[in-house]
Amino acid sequence: MNDSKYEAVIGLEIHAQIATQSKMFCSCSSDSFESEPNENVCPICMGFPGQLPVINEEAVKKGVKASLALNCTVPEWSKFDRKNYFYPDLPKGFQISQYDQPLAETGWIEVDLDGEKKKIRIHRLHLEDDAGKLTHIPNGTLCDYNRSGVALMEIVSEPDMRNAKEAGAYARAMQAILRSVDASNADMEKGMMRFDASVSIRPKGDEKLYPRAEIKNLNSFRSLESAIAYEINRQIGLWEEGNPQSKEITVGWTDAKGKTYFLRDKEGADDYRYFPEPDLPPINVTADFIDEMKKELPELPSEKRERYLSDYGMSEAEALLVSNDTELADYFEQVVQISGDAKRSLTFVLTILLGFLKKNGLEVHESPVSAENLAELVKLVADGKISLNIAKGEVFEEMFETGKDAEAIVKAKGLEKMSDEGELEKICQEVIDENPQSIEDYKSGKEAAFFFLVGQVMKKTKGQADAKVATDILKKLVG
Ligand SMILES: [Zn+2]
DSSP states (O other), X not given: OOTTTEEEEEEXXXXXXXXXXXXXXXXXXXXXXXXXXXXXXXXXXXXXXXXXXXXXXXXXXXXXXXXXXXTOBOOSEEOOEEEEOOOTTXXXXXXXXXXXXXXXXXXEEEEEETTEEEEEEEXXXXXXXXXXXXXXXXXXXXXXXXXXXXXXXXXXXXXXXXXXXXXXXXXXXXXXXXXXXXXXXXXXGGTSEEXXXXXXXXXXXXXXXXXXXXXXXXXXXXHHHHHHHHHHHHHHHHHHTTOOOOSOEEEEEETTTXXXXXXXXXXXXXXXXXXXXXXXXXXEOOHHHHHHHHHHOOOOHHHHHHHHHHHSOOOHXXXXXXXXXXXXXXXXXXXXXXXXXXXXXXXXXXXXXXXHHXXXXXXXXXXXXXXXXXXXXXXXXXXXXXXXXXXXXXXXXXXXXXXXXXXXXXXXXXOOOBOOHHHHHHXXXXXXXXXXXXXXXXXXXXXXXXXXXXXXXXXXXXXXXXXXHHHHHHHXXXX
């Protein structure tokens, strides 16, 4: 790729399932993962004639909350429209969406790119309902309408991103924000957050937008970034051949092949014959309602990040990692609050706990070590009752395996730090007597020989000696 000559222009559409119990326009459950196919359906979400949809207020509320968190303007009135197309996953023959008067417009979020901040503008956020799920089998196609009618929000960015990494950072930030305000669980393995990415290329310095390719239905951060990177290279290849893409197209992506493939020419709004949904009233969002929602907004990930940098002395990368993960942030803050030691808590949560969780394929909420128990372990180290090595090793391992609390394990195994200096001095003397060569080496200026002696003391005490105290005693004895 020739970086100096071309520039990629990338915009994202994000579909996120709104965290509501019931669907967008009927009372069917929106949890399709616990159900048998076609269990959560009714005449409304199956599009039977004569049925009247009813707007899910909770979905509107969460849509407004998300809009405010994305710094969008929420107009007083918005409305629903029918987007007409025929496909077997769409029993109504149209999707209920919002066309020219969306729930919210013109917002922005700030994303963190290796410590540098970039503002990505949001074009609009609108509400709509989801389609069903088709499964193709050798003899035909299976239709499951559990997802049909589930509440979605679609968030459309401006084409402000310039490479795959920026798009990935934007998508991650969006997931963190939607989760923090409880607008969506945004669980990609369950299809609760999906991306369409528009990619076009232009000569650097050119302000014009050229025909784009829209990559449909990307359902992981990795696919998103890989598909965009692939598409950028493909289109730069076309420019280099002097034959740039001449019309807008829609493409798909296969992870297995690592390639985009042509689906169809891109549909325009005309193809859908939008018209106002006659069965639904407009949505009225009053100034009072917006004030109420603003009051309910929790601390947003970007605000958390600033606080972590200033209060806990985290690095940019640490602050980003913790603040973007609501579960992890809550867990971490609980550990800090109980232990009163932010620095040690960070070490235990980020390097030790996360390592164990990852190795065992567990999420933070599945951790066998509760925040209270981890805080207690941090306290034992902070108070000098056990050494850091013993805490990180034996004690934590057993806590993780058994879920027992730290103090019980330390007591049962007799792992308290050796605080009796007389006892420690005896052991230091033994080590000195057993290693005359090392003493000689140390006296002739070899520092390493001294560390060896400290190591021997630690070994004899099974790590229970305080290394600093042992060092002082050894120095005193060796003279
Ligand atoms: Zn229904």
